[in-house]
Amino acid sequence: MQDKDREHTEKLFTSTRRAAGGSRDVDASDPIIGEEALGRAGAEPSDAFGSPVGPLTGVGMIATEAALQPPSLSSPTRRRVQESVIGAVLFLATGVSVLTTLGIIGVLLYEASSFFRHVALGEFLFGTRWAPLLVPQSFGVLPLLAGSFLVAVGAAIVALPIGLASAIYLSEYAPARVRGILKPVLEVLAGVPTVVYGFFALTFITPILQRFWPDTQVFNAMSASIVVGIMIIPVVASLSEDAMNAVPRALREGAYALGATKLEVSLRTVLPAALSGVVASFILAMSRAIGETMIVAIAAGATPNLTANPMESVQTMTAYIVQVSMGELSFGSVEYQTIFAVGLTLFVITLVMNVLSIFILRRFREVYE
Amino acid sequence: MISPQQRRERFSPRQKQRGRAAMALQALFLAATLVGVVSLAVLFVDILITGVGHISWDFINSFPSRFAERAGIKSGLSGSLWLLGLTAAFSFPLGIATAIWLEEYAPRGWAMRTIQANIANLAAVPSIVYGILGLAVFVRWFNLGQSVLAGAMTLTLLILPVIIISSQEAIRSVPSSIRLASYALGATRWQTVSRQVLPMALPGIMTGTILALSRAIGETAPLIIVGALAYMPFTPSGPLDEFTALPIQIFNWVSRPQPEFHVLAAAGILVLMAVLMTFNLFAIMLRNRFSKRL
Amino acid sequence: MPPTTAPVVETRDLYVYYGKSAAVKSVSITIETNRVVAFIGPSGCGKSTLLRCINRMNDLVPGARIEGEVLFQGLNLYGHGVDPIEVRRRIGMVFQKPNPFPKSIFENVAFGARINGYKGDLGELVEKSLRQAALWDEVKDRLNVGALSLSGGQQQRLCIARALAIEPEVLLMDEPTSALDPIATQKIEELIYNLKQDYTIVIVTHNMQQAARVSDQTAFLYMGDLVEFGQTDQIFTNPREERTESYITGRFG
Numbered sequence: 001m002q003d004k005d006r007e008h009t010e011k012l013f014t015s016t017r018r019a020a021g022g023s024r025d026v027d028a029s030d031p032i033i034g035e036e037a038l039g040r041a042g043a044e045p046s047d048a049f050g051s052p053v054g055p056l057t058g059v060g061m062i063a064t065e066a067a068l069q070p071p072s073l074s075s076p077t078r079r080r081v082q083e084s085v086i087g088a089v090l091f092l093a094t095g096v097s098v099l100t101t102l103g104i105i106g107v108l109l110y111e112a113s114s115f116f117r118h119v120a121l122g123e124f125l126f127g128t129r130w131a132p133l134l135v136p137q138s139f140g141v142l143p144l145l146a147g148s149f150l151v152a153v154g155a156a157i158v159a160l161p162i163g164l165a166s167a168i169y170l171s172e173y174a175p176a177r178v179r180g181i182l183k184p185v186l187e188v189l190a191g192v193p194t195v196v197y198g199f200f201a202l203t204f205i206t207p208i209l210q211r212f213w214p215d216t217q218v219f220n221a222m223s224a225s226i227v228v229g230i231m232i233i234p235v236v237a238s239l240s241e242d243a244m245n246a247v248p249r250a251l252r253e254g255a256y257a258l259g260a261t262k263l264e265v266s267l268r269t270v271l272p273a274a275l276s277g278v279v280a281s282f283i284l285a286m287s288r289a290i291g292e293t294m295i296v297a298i299a300a301g302a303t304p305n306l307t308a309n310p311m312e313s314v315q316t317m318t319a320y321i322v323q324v325s326m327g328e329l330s331f332g333s334v335e336y337q338t339i340f341a342v343g344l345t346l347f348v349i350t351l352v353m354n355v356l357s358i359f360i361l362r363r364f365r366e367v368y369e
Numbered sequence: 370m371i372s373p374q375q376r377r378e379r380f381s382p383r384q385k386q387r388g389r390a391a392m393a394l395q396a397l398f399l400a401a402t403l404v405g406v407v408s409l410a411v412l413f414v415d416i417l418i419t420g421v422g423h424i425s426w427d428f429i430n431s432f433p434s435r436f437a438e439r440a441g442i443k444s445g446l447s448g449s450l451w452l453l454g455l456t457a458a459f460s461f462p463l464g465i466a467t468a469i470w471l472e473e474y475a476p477r478g479w480a481m482r483t484i485q486a487n488i489a490n491l492a493a494v495p496s497i498v499y500g501i502l503g504l505a506v507f508v509r510w511f512n513l514g515q516s517v518l519a520g521a522m523t524l525t526l527l528i529l530p531v532i533i534i535s536s537q538e539a540i541r542s543v544p545s546s547i548r549l550a551s552y553a554l555g556a557t558r559w560q561t562v563s564r565q566v567l568p569m570a571l572p573g574i575m576t577g578t579i580l581a582l583s584r585a586i587g588e589t590a591p592l593i594i595v596g597a598l599a600y601m602p603f604t605p606s607g608p609l610d611e612f613t614a615l616p617i618q619i620f621n622w623v624s625r626p627q628p629e630f631h632v633l634a635a636a637g638i639l640v641l642m643a644v645l646m647t648f649n650l651f652a653i654m655l656r657n658r659f660s661k662r663l
Numbered sequence: 664m665p666p667t668t669a670p671v672v673e674t675r676d677l678y679v680y681y682g683k684s685a686a687v688k689s690v691s692i693t694i695e696t697n698r699v700v701a702f703i704g705p706s707g708c709g710k711s712t713l714l715r716c717i718n719r720m721n722d723l724v725p726g727a728r729i730e731g732e733v734l735f736q737g738l739n740l741y742g743h744g745v746d747p748i749e750v751r752r753r754i755g756m757v758f759q760k761p762n763p764f765p766k767s768i769f770e771n772v773a774f775g776a777r778i779n780g781y782k783g784d785l786g787e788l789v790e791k792s793l794r795q796a797a798l799w800d801e802v803k804d805r806l807n808v809g810a811l812s813l814s815g816g817q818q819q820r821l822c823i824a825r826a827l828a829i830e831p832e833v834l835l836m837d838e839p840t841s842a843l844d845p846i847a848t849q850k851i852e853e854l855i856y857n858l859k860q861d862y863t864i865v866i867v868t869h870n871m872q873q874a875a876r877v878s879d880q881t882a883f884l885y886m887g888d889l890v891e892f893g894q895t896d897q898i899f900t901n902p903r904e905e906r907t908e909s910y911i912t913g914r915f916g
Contacts, residue, residue, distance in 0.1 A: 079557065082559070083557055083558065083559055086559045087470075087474055087558075089466065090466050090467075090469055090470035090474055091470055091474070093462070093463050093466030093467050093470065094466070094467045094470045094471065094475075094484060096463055096467070096526075096529065097467060097484065097487060097488050097491065097529065097530065097533065098484060098487060100491060100502070100526050100529070101487050101490070101491060103502055103506055104494070104498060104499075104501075104502050107501065107502055107505040107506060108498075108501070110505075111505065161401070162401045162404050162405065165397065165398045165401030165402065166398070166401050166402040166404075166405060168398050169395075169398035169399055169401065169402045170402065173395055173398060173399070174402075182402055182406065185405070185406050185409065186402075186405050186406075188409060189405055189408070189409055191583070191584070191645070191649070192409075192412070192587075193586075193587025193588070193589070193616055193641065193645070194587070194589065194590075195587070195589045195616045195619050195623070195638075196412070196416070196587075196619075196638050196641070196642070197412075198620070198623060199416070199619070199623050199631075199634055199635070199638060200412050200415065200416070202623060203415070203419070203623075203631055204411070204412075204415050230405065230408045233404075233405045234405070237402075237405075259382065261387050261388060261391040262391055262395070263387075263390065263391035263394050263395065264387070264391070284493070287493065288493075288495075290495075291494075291495025291496070291497065291498075292495070293495070293496065293497045293589070293590035294589050294590055294616075294620065297590075297620075298620065298623050298624065318495070318497050318590070321497055321500075321501070321594065322497070322590060322593050322594070325500075325504070325593055325594045325596070326593060326599070331509060339501060339504070339594075340501065340505075343497070343498060343501045346495065346497070346498065347494070347498050350493070350494065350495055351490070351494075354490060354493045358489075
């Protein structure tokens with residue numbers, strides 16, 4: 001391809017695109033090109049990128065440097081605008097996630113602040129009777145907190161040892177095939193809807209408990225604890241296993257070479273190295289347990305009860321919110337606002353635990369090299 | 370150099386006991402792992418036994434009623450389908466767009482990292498809090514009332530972080546050499562993203578979205594807060610109608626003391642699980658089919 | 664000595680910084696039309712960085728910054744109002760590891776044309792580009808087959824065809840044969856010799872013999888400095904600088 005032809009083609013292509021794009025800033029310094037381009041936008045005959053097939057082709061002149069125009073390398077306006085618009089749209093979409101957080105915080109604070117104009121903060125945080133829907137009203141949140149923690153601690157007793165043991169087994173002992181089957185099964189545990197777990201707790205676990213401990217009430221914290229525990233086993237198992245897998249082979253091999261048994265390698269070498277991940281998984285699991293709603297709403301009860309006895313009926317923060325929402329809500333009333341006050345408490349507690357979990361994970365992560 | 374005799378005195382490896390203890394504990398660990406598996410099995414069998422007898426076309430096609438024999442999940446099923454459609458329509462584009470912005474457009478800096486951390490945090494917020502948010506913003510402030518639209522928007526916000534995170538992973542898995550090749554040919558950022566990156570990341574994105582949606586179908590708490598009805602003898606005909614959903618229906622039946630309603634609940638659960646399994650299988654099929662192609 | 668032709672790419676006192684450290688320091692070089700110029704030097708000397716300045720691919724590296732000028736046909740590529748997209752339309756690049764798109768052979772070659780609004784016959788363009796890359800005969804009856812099913816050498820020629828399809832004026836090649844076997848390497852070196860008639864080629868190579876075989880002029884870079892630039896036979900038989908001679912004779916590298 002002759003230099004001159006290429007030069008011409010190039011400019012024609014650029015100019016044609018610009019003209020097609022509607023922008024009129026065609027290369028004014030070269031009027032021949034300009035007119036041609038405007039004529040060519042969409043017209044025939046042209047080949048390739050708009051190179052003229054016709055009179056101009058035969059010209060084969062050797063262009064001198066002076067006659068060569070510097071190539072124009074600025075972007076067509078249409079494309080520039082298009083790219084900016086797309087970028088802006090994508091950014092706005094991202095904004096939704098930011099707005100969500102702001103929304104949660106804003107909504108909770110706004111309504112809770114209204115609440116705290118009616119009810120003193122001290123009474124809320126330290127009061128031992130929660131009865132916003134009864135007369136006389138009482139707004140001490142401790143029974144709800146106690147209920148949530150009772151269930152969560154019970155769930156932890158179930159899930160932490162079992163989850164950790166599962167993680168150790170899957171990470172250190174299980175042959176690949178077994179792992180390939182068991183791991184997805186554990187993931188299924190995490191995917192079962194909580195209302196199904198609630199059903200299981202009420203109709204299966206509770207009767208069993210009642211057979212062994214006849215004093216067990218129909219709604220009780222233990223039943224919910226056990227099932228919440230089962231539900232969060234995958235949280236502990238998965239994160240702990242990731243942490244243990246991240247321990248390099250070299251560390252294990254070093255221990256084996258000193259004559260350690262598999263158990264000793266697992267418990268004394270791998271586990272301590274993965275400890276930050278394991279602890280983080282514990283905290284995250286408890287956070288999940290505190291935030292759990294349906295299992296406790298179905299199986300744990302609806303009577304706020306400041307107790308440490310898991311056989312009794314309790315009400316958690318989450319179950320209370322459900323209870324109130326199902327009733328008649330007059331917007332703006334104190335009862336309505338209790339949703340937000342309790343919700344704020346729940347949010348703060350789980351937020352602190354989540355952040356703590358990530359902090360522990362990052363801060364105390366073993367550096368291996 | 371110490372003699373073998375001295376070595377035996379200095380170290381007492383107790384190899385046999387250690388070996389036995391190790392094996393015992395290994396069995397214990399296996400047992401622990403099986404606890405989860407066994408619980409799942411027991412759960413399924415229990416529900417299956419309780420509920421399977423009640424599954425019938427009548428059950429699926431009837432509305433709830435005070436009389437257990439006549440009650441069905443029609444309104445719950447249709448409500449769930451409505452929610453599914455609307456939630457998918459909102460969350461899919463928002464999720465992908467956010468993931469694209471974070472991975473391809475955002476300048477690396479504190480702003481992007483904060484947004485990223487925020488999304489990870491949102492993924493761990495209890496679902497009931499999203500319900501509270503939906504109540505205040507969609508039901509009241511946007512004045513949508515206790516409608517299926519408000520429910521869908523609430524669910525969208527709930528599963529959005531999960532979709533974003535899994536989509537980001539899918540996009541990140543596209544090798545950077547492809548992007549470089551595209552840019553070197555004079556492609557713009559959007560051309561590169563839309564014609565090279567997204568097509569390659571799409572299977573992963575779809576799998577993640579489908580799994581997130583299947584989670585949304587099983588959600589109960591946020592919908593209760595937003596005002597899903599417990600008793601609804603008709604199906605929604607528009608997005609501003611009141612609604613109910615499968616899990617809500619199940620919850621309602623479980624909460625009744627009469628054992629006949631527990632049977633209904635079990636049957637409802639079986640339908641719900643069937644829907645979920647279909648979704649998950651679809652997602653897995655999708656993933657397998659596409660990873661074979663590449 | 665061959666007559667000089669018009670310069671097509673020029674750098675003037677070019678500095679490239681990644682963060683605080685300078686990868687390229689005060690490089691001024693002139694590349695003439697229809698020449699093959701090789702950049703050689705030990706690892707980390709800045710030759711790839713310098714190459715990437717020419718088509719503004721360094722823009723994609725966060726923290727990269729340049730001072731000085733890079734001129735293309737007299738116009739400063741880093742000047743105000745210049746769009747890197749347009750630059751890359753005119754200056755193509757082939758990478759070290761072949762990176763075809765996971766699409767068909769046809770779609771790979773056609774991609775550049777499609778995104779740039781090509782109005783002609785894509786089939787003809789694809790054939791012409793594949794012929795120029797000496798790949799047409801091998802793939803002409805399976806254009807719809809996936810590009811990843813080709814061998815490494817074929818994939819690289821496909822990448823060359825892909826770059827040629829948008830009819831650039833300059834072709835930049837960043838160690839194009841370092842991932843290939845000797846036979847594939849030879850095919851590509853022949854290709855470069857043939858392409859020289861229509862394009863200007865700048866090739867980065869860590870293989871000195873390749874530079875000697877393929878290029879008209881060679882630039883030797885060391886730790887970001889342009890140590891010497893001249894006709895290839897002169898560089899390799901009679902280098903002016905001591906450092907050049909040490910590198911050529913293998914005293915370091």
